[in-house]
Amino acid sequence: MFFNINTSNGVPVYEQIARQIVFAVANRGIETGELVPSVRNLSRELAVNPNTVARAYRQLQDQGVLETVRGEGLVVTKGAAAKCKSTRKKMIGERILSVLQEARQSQLTEDDIKSLFADSLAASKKLANKNRTRKES
Amino acid sequence: MFFNINTSNGVPVYEQIARQIVFAVANRGIETGELVPSVRNLSRELAVNPNTVARAYRQLQDQGVLETVRGEGLVVTKGAAAKCKSTRKKMIGERILSVLQEARQSQLTEDDIKSLFADSLAASKKLANKNRTRKES
Amino acid sequence: MFFNINTSNGVPVYEQIARQIVFAVANRGIETGELVPSVRNLSRELAVNPNTVARAYRQLQDQGVLETVRGEGLVVTKGAAAKCKSTRKKMIGERILSVLQEARQSQLTEDDIKSLFADSLAASKKLANKNRTRKES
Amino acid sequence: MFFNINTSNGVPVYEQIARQIVFAVANRGIETGELVPSVRNLSRELAVNPNTVARAYRQLQDQGVLETVRGEGLVVTKGAAAKCKSTRKKMIGERILSVLQEARQSQLTEDDIKSLFADSLAASKKLANKNRTRKES
DNA sequence: GTGGTCTAGACCACG
DNA sequence: GTGGTCTAGACCACC
Structure with a gap:
């Protein structure tokens, strides 16, 4: 664990x-x-x-x-x-929806939002790799 | 306001x-x-x-x-x-990154994450439109 | 004036x-x-x-x-x-005493305090000259 | 404390x-x-x-x-x-500079200012000693 | 026990 | 009228 x-x-x-x-x-x-x-x-x-x-x-x-x-x-x-697989998606999905709603409310353009998402996705991938490497070492 | x-x-x-x-x-x-x-x-x-x-x-x-x-x-x-424009992006970006990190940690696949994002983006657009319509009426 | x-x-x-x-x-x-x-x-x-x-x-x-x-x-x-000459000294003196008391309470050493004073005195002279020059120009 | x-x-x-x-x-x-x-x-x-x-x-x-x-x-x-040490100096220094600027503006001579400072320093030392004594007693 | 938030209401200084 | 400070007291979540 x-x-x-x-x-x-x-x-x-x-x-x-x-x-x-x-x-x-x-x-x-x-x-x-x-x-x-x-x-x-x-x-x-x-x-x-x-x-x-x-x-x-x-x-x-x-x-x-x-x-x-x-x-x-x-x-x-x-x-x-099975239940956990579905709740996992629900939990993450809720958080995503919530932040996107705030993004809308802030009047960021849809393009801004998409680019923030893409950047963050790349950043999170990097961070995940770094952690993995650190643990393996 | x-x-x-x-x-x-x-x-x-x-x-x-x-x-x-x-x-x-x-x-x-x-x-x-x-x-x-x-x-x-x-x-x-x-x-x-x-x-x-x-x-x-x-x-x-x-x-x-x-x-x-x-x-x-x-x-x-x-x-x-100018400062607020930048902090706005930062605030939203931080929230997005944070949820994506949890998504990674939960071992959702990148495709799952992308589809959750796309769904939520559409949902948030709908919600925004609904609000707009409600206010106009 | x-x-x-x-x-x-x-x-x-x-x-x-x-x-x-x-x-x-x-x-x-x-x-x-x-x-x-x-x-x-x-x-x-x-x-x-x-x-x-x-x-x-x-x-x-x-x-x-x-x-x-x-x-x-x-x-x-x-x-x-005459009265203003004396109150001027009193007003400034009170402010100086007050800040020195806080400096004592903060446990700055007497040397630290003296050097802060010397630095500030020099700085205030510079500022005064700058202002004078600006006004003359 | x-x-x-x-x-x-x-x-x-x-x-x-x-x-x-x-x-x-x-x-x-x-x-x-x-x-x-x-x-x-x-x-x-x-x-x-x-x-x-x-x-x-x-x-x-x-x-x-x-x-x-x-x-x-x-x-x-x-x-x-470390941060507090530096902000302490900054806080006290700002107050000193501020009063010295007013002293300049009031057109006190530099000698007047220096003597006010020396007097106040002595006075603050006395006050500090008195407080210390009071607490010890 | 801890800090954090919120409410309700008073008083003050400033312009 | 404005913001700023302070009090008193309630409720919550967390550990």
């Missing part, structure tokens, strides 16, 4: 954890029936408060992505992979 | 006001030297507390977009239009 | 006018018995509100620097020159 | 707090990574409204001196000590 937690960008930590678990399930990084890391292990690994991890897990249980197995821990539910 | 304030989307009201004034200055909706609406007037118009408007204005003063003219009110500074 | 009015440095305009008249009297730029400019003339010259000039004059009357001569206007009182 | 707040000298309370924190960081009275007093505690200690303290802290965040650690409080940022 690879998490990127940023404690200083305003996004709640529990939210970041929950989203990234959704992504992992969508990518089959965690399979149906597989245990997720224990609260105390994950909290140690991410250096965050255990309550924060617990809150993320609780939220995922409410969404039906995780369920408890008595005496074992939390596992990915049966239909989760 | 047209403001779209949404008090229930998590974005602080004072921040929305500040951003939209930056947009207005960038579009020359408010020209250099022109007075922005008085704190009291704008607060009445938007049905928010005067302090909230004052906070937005204070932030814009710190950024050098507005300055006080004693006994008169707040006016747009000299270099503000 | 030469006034330097700065409407955007926080110091009240009427205060700047009053102080500078005190200075002028101290320097014998305006002599005892001489008329000061009329409110409306000075307000036009400085491009400020007549009320502002009137307020400065009122303050100077309260201090006994100016007095009304019926049908004439405001003139410099008899003992004003 | 020792604060000298004067609520009746025209300088905004939040500004006094902010300046004195800058001084404290410059003197390493508060180190990088260390928590500043909580808004509630400091407001109680200084007998001012929490919002007033919060405003000072917000200003310091904008300047990059403080940053929030979620659920913990506000800590001094990494580069803050």
